[in-house]
Amino acid sequence: DAGVIQSPRHEVTEMGQEVTLRCKLISGHNSLFWYRQTMMRGLELLIYFNNNVPIDDSGMPEDRFSAKMPNASFSTLKIQPSEPRDSAVYFCASSWDLYQPQHFGDGTRLSIL
Amino acid sequence: AQTVTQSQPEMSVQEAETVTLSCTYDTSESDYYLFWYKQPPSRQMILVIRQEAYKQQNATENRFSVNFQKAAKSFSLKISDSQLGDAAMYFCAYSFISSGSARQLTFGSGTQLTVLP
Numbered sequence: 001d002a003g004v005i006q007s008p009r010h011e012v013t014e015m016g017q018e019v020t021l022r023c024k025l026i027s028g029h030n031s032l033f034w035y036r037q038t039m040m041r042g043l044e045l046l047i048y049f050n051n052n053v054p055i056d057d058s059g060m061p062e063d064r065f066s067a068k069m070p071n072a073s074f075s076t077l078k079i080q081p082s083e084p085r086d087s088a089v090y091f092c093a094s095s096w097d098l099y100q101p102q103h104f105g106d107g108t109r110l111s112i113l
Numbered sequence: 114a115q116t117v118t119q120s121q122p123e124m125s126v127q128e129a130e131t132v133t134l135s136c137t138y139d140t141s142e143s144d145y146y147l148f149w150y151k152q153p154p155s156r157q158m159i160l161v162i163r164q165e166a167y168k169q170q171n172a173t174e175n176r177f178s179v180n181f182q183k184a185a186k187s188f189s190l191k192i193s194d195s196q197l198g199d200a201a202m203y204f205c206a207y208s209f210i211s212s213g214s215a216r217q218l219t220f221g222s223g224t225q226l227t228v229l230p
Contacts, residue, residue: 033218043204043220091158101148102218104158 002026004105006092012111018080021108023092025073032075033102034067035091043091049075050097082112115140117207119221126195127229133180134190134224136205145209147181147188148218153201161203164188192226200228 005024013019025032033048047057052069060067064083069075079086089109093102116139126132138147149161164172164181171179176196180189192199205221 042222043218045218089156093158101160101163103160104150107156107158109156 004092004094004103006090006105006108008108009106010109010111012113013082014113015083016081018078019082019086019110019112021077021090021092021110023075023077023094023105025075025094026103027073029094029096029103030072031095031097031100031102032069033093033095034075034077035093035104037089037091037107038087046077084112086110087112115142115207115209115219117205117219117221119203119205119224121224122222123225123227125227125229126192128195128197130195131191131193132195132226134192134203134205134226136188136190136221138186138188138205138207138219140186140207140209142209145207147179148206148208149177149179149190150204150206150220151199151201152204152223153198158204162190195228197228197230200226202226 004026007022031050034046035043036046037043046059047067048055049069052072065079067077089107091104091107093104095102118137121135145166147164151159151161162172162174162177164179171181176193178191202223202225204223206218208218
């Protein structure tokens with residue numbers, strides 16, 4: 001069974017550009033989590049969804065960040081406009097329901113120049 | 114607020130030996146989960162082991178075991194017969210259980226484990 005799939009694996013872009021990160025959930029999972037990992041702040045939860053509905057977005061750093069679940073198996077995290085301080089590894093994780101362990105994707109390493 | 118503390122930024126162990134990684138946490142909740150995740154250089158986050166707070170018995174997964182001390186709010190990971198493939202960053206994580214609440218994870222800062230041949 002395929003795990004959580006994130007794309008792209010690496011993204012390098014100039015500041016001010018729009019960045020879209022993608023995540024495909026494990027089939028049958030209905031909870032989706034976006035995390036950001038930096039050296040300074042470690043792993044931080046940005047937002048999570050249950051059954052396509054955003055439950056808590058209090059971890060989203062600014063209005064420049066937005067996340068969607070257009071369907072039950074797919075999510076996007078968008079940064080517009082991007083800034084150098086957004087450089088980090090972004091992880092997506094999914095789980096069967098709110099009470100099951102989360103399975104992580106391989107992450108997207110984002111570099112904003 | 115819940116916090117997770119890993120006081121050892123780096124650890125090393127000789128291949129085939131045993132190593133223990135420390136983790137403490139702070140919470141006012143009585144029912145929660147604790148996890149150890151492994152992040153190798155490939156960056157993938159891998160669940161190593163999980164412990165439910167209501168269970169007194171320490172969780173074990175093959176060479177990995179935990180020492181869960183609920184009163185002391187301590188949750189250490191023991192790796193026996195260390196292998197080169199165990200080299201990675203290890204994160205301790207906490208999630209509380211509340212009706213209707215998602216399993217948000219609060220992570221520690223991580224411990225980088227080096228396995229020496």
